Each structure stands twice: as structure tokens, then as C-alpha cells.
Amino acid sequence: MTTVALPDDKPSSTAPVPVRPERRKVPRALLNLLSLAAGLGLWALASRAGFEDLPGPMAVARRAAALMADGTLAGDILASLRRVFTGFALGTLLAIPIGFLMGWYGVARGLIEPYIQFFRTVPPLAVIPLAVVTMGIGETPKIFVIFLASFLSSVVATYQGVIDVDKTLINAARVLGASDLTVFARVVIPASAPFILVGMRIGLGSAWGTLVAAELIAAQQGLGFRMQQAQLYYDLPTIFVGLIAIGLLGLVMDRLLLLAERRLTGWQERR
Template identity: 50%
Template sequence: MEFMKKPPNWLLTLFSIVIGLIAWYLLSAIPAVGTIITNPVKVFTTFQTEIMSGRLWINVWASLLRVVGGFSLGLIVAIPVAFLMAWYPMVRSIVDPWIQFFRTIPPIALIPLVIISQGVGESAKITVIFVATFLVMVITIFQGVRNVDPTLIRAARVLGAKDRDIFFEVIVPASFPFILVGVRLGLAAAWTTLVAAELTGANKGLGNMIMEASLYFRMDTVILGIIVIGVIGLAMDRFVLFLERRLTGWQELRQE
């Protein structure tokens, strides 16, 4: 008996998208649902209008700057903090309780404090995103460093390696895949926190576009904003995944 040849992944992805669009269109045809979930044709028309007017580009650019700014600061701080926590038990005892405490607090709860301390400028929005991304990445990177095979460390010590050599030649390469996983999680946290960050008095941005449209029940614009955030976030995640595969080719590739 001959088995059917497995279709390529890109074809399966395309099929999934088509099925999703059909399901979306059928749901929007139901009167009770269609008032909230606007049909794809109307959303595409709104997309064209926003592109031609230039408003969408302005909102995308504003949100990108905030996400990249908050995420970059989070990554810059998370890497040394995570390595110090994993390498020095004293640092871990001091820092870990605070990280675990703030990790349970949703970033939106910090908005009043951020507004009072920083106003409603760009720094406030970047701060909210920074907190969300830092807390996600520092935990992931810390666990990666802690999971480094102790046999490798002992072998390096037997061969006469100093702490500096062990850190840069063993710990960093072995934990690098976890850093990239932390980057992916941090990017996801940055985009999911974007709308909350733009509650701090933004007059442009994708989150602001969604909130303003919801006030006037312009659900086509709301759905468009959600889709644009999802598409950009997915594209950034795929790019990091591509880097992960190229830079960690010595590891067994994760099955998706």
C-alpha cells in the first residue's frame, strides 16, 4: 500500500490561512457576530484607505520605535543580571525575590506610577515595555545558564581553565540558545504590552489606533490594528527563529 507523499510545509501553512479566512468570512456573515467581527473584505478596504492616507505607516513606525526601544533596554539589562544571578548565589539571593515579586504584577498596573514619575512622553511607554520584556527574558536566560551541563564546567576546571575562561568559553556558548529563546519571548511580551503602554497618553501608534477606533465602534479598524500587530510580531519572531537556526546549528533543531 502506497502512502501519500507529505505535502510541503509552505503548502500546509497556505491551506491553514485560507481555511482561517473562510471561517472568518462565514462568522462575519452571522448578523449577531458580524457587528463585532467585520468581514475580511471591509477590513482590506480599510487597510487600503489607511495605507493611502499614510496614517497606518505613522502608527506602525511609532509602535515599532516603542517596542524596539523597550525590548532593547530589557535585553541589555536582562543578560548581565541573569548571568550574575546564575554565577553568584549571593546575587541570586538578593535579586531573585524582587524579580519573582514584580513578575506576578501585570505591567498595566504600573501605568499610574509611570505616568506620575515620567509624564506621558515616549519614555513612559518605553518603560512599561521595558519592564515586561526584562522580567520575561531574565528568567529565561537565567534558567538557561543554570541548565548548563556541570560536567562541561568540571572538565574545563580539570584542564586548568580559570573562571573567566569557563564563563566565556563554556557558559556563554552553552546558554546562547536560551538567550535567543528569551529574545523571542521578550519580543512577544513587548507586542502584547504595547496597547497597555500606549494608554499613557499616546496620540499615535497601533495601540492608540485600536483604542480610538473602539470608541467609535469602528470594528474594521480595530481588527486591522490587531492583524498588523500580529503580522509584525510574527515576522520578528520568524527572523529571530531564523537566526537561532543559523547560529545554533550544532544543536538538534526544534521540531515545529
């Protein structure tokens, strides 16, 4: 009896599998430079096209050089940095332990959370009149307004990070004989670290966003103060110098926090 060989429907296991060529990734630094060049180009075109009152990049650069030459810009930057850093540091240092208490202990959550949610709905700028009346017109009310903006952003992120810790990890640590302190230090804190650092970045943005309003309180120096003075004289180049300085300082501080986040959460998968 003759046997007929049927064609094999399955592909041979030895057949070569086509490999897609990997896409070349464009360096992020190059993309940032291209974005910066495009932004400056659009800004220059807008200042010449129809927005006659809009100062161009060169006019703003000349004004920045003049303010830097007489020491005005450096003094304003140092004054604003001191206020932002102090308010942000105090807000973060208080927010992290309170967020841990709210997330770990139900009693603390029930006692503190209503106040946190209440003050989150009140804009920090609305607190300025109360701060002036109760704290005067010195540095204290300025720093307090920045502190409040940073604190409210960071405390919610920390609280959310604690309650989102995988319960399986906590139970596994307890089964292995870990005490509550060990579980908290070796499981809860590392697992909630990404949330804390994201909350710090949001709090830093809130601090810089509140700076100009905080320096309304009888300030004599600072980027926000300089912008408000320039507004009175319709000095648009000085206003742009203040805006760019605030943006650059905020960007540098945010990148430092992002670097710390990558160092502290190296175990986390990223795209």
C-alpha cells in the same frame, strides 16, 4: 548413524530486510498557506452567517487600504515599532547580564532574585499609574512599561539557562586548565544560548502584548492608540486592521529571532 538436519530457527543473515518507504513531508510553507486560506474562509463565513457586526475580510482590507493611502497606517506602524523595539532592546540588554550574574554567582542570586520574583507577580499594566506620575506622559513611560515586560521574561530564561549548564562540561574545562573567564565564554554562554533566545522570543511577545496598554498614556499615534480611538466610534474594521498589523509585525520579528536561533545554535539537535 544418520544425522537429521534440524530447521534453523534463526533467520538467515543474508535475508533482505524490508525497508519502509519514507513518508513525504508536506512543505511547511504549503501548510501555512492552507491554514491562512482556511482562516480567511472561516472568517468570511462567520461574518455572513450570524455575526452581523463582524466585518469581513474585504471590509477590513478596504479599510486598511484607506488608512495606508492617507499615511495613517504607516505612521502608526512606525510609532509602535519604535516603542516596541526600544523597550525590547533595552530590556534584553539589561536582562542578559543580570541573568548571567544570578546564575553564576550565588551572592548575586541571593541579592537580586527576590526582586525579580516580586516584580514578576506584578503585571506591567499595573505599573502604568506609577509610570505616569513619576515619568510624565511622554514617550518615557510607554517605553518603560514595554521594557519591564521584556526584561522580566528574558532575565528568568537567561538565569535558568546558566544554572542548567551541565556541570560535567564545566569540570572538564577546569581540569584541562581553563580559567573562569574561559569556562564562562566557551562553555556557559554557548550552552545557555538556546534559553536566552527563547527568553527573547517570549520577551518580544510580552512587548507586543503590552503595547496597546502602553499607548493608553496620552499617545497621539500608534496601533494601540488607533484601536482605542476606533473603539469610541464603534469602528470595527479599524480595530481589526490594528489587530492584524500587530500580529503580522510580531510574527515577522519572531521569525527573525527564530532564524538567529537556528544560526547561533546549529549544534543543537532538533526534530
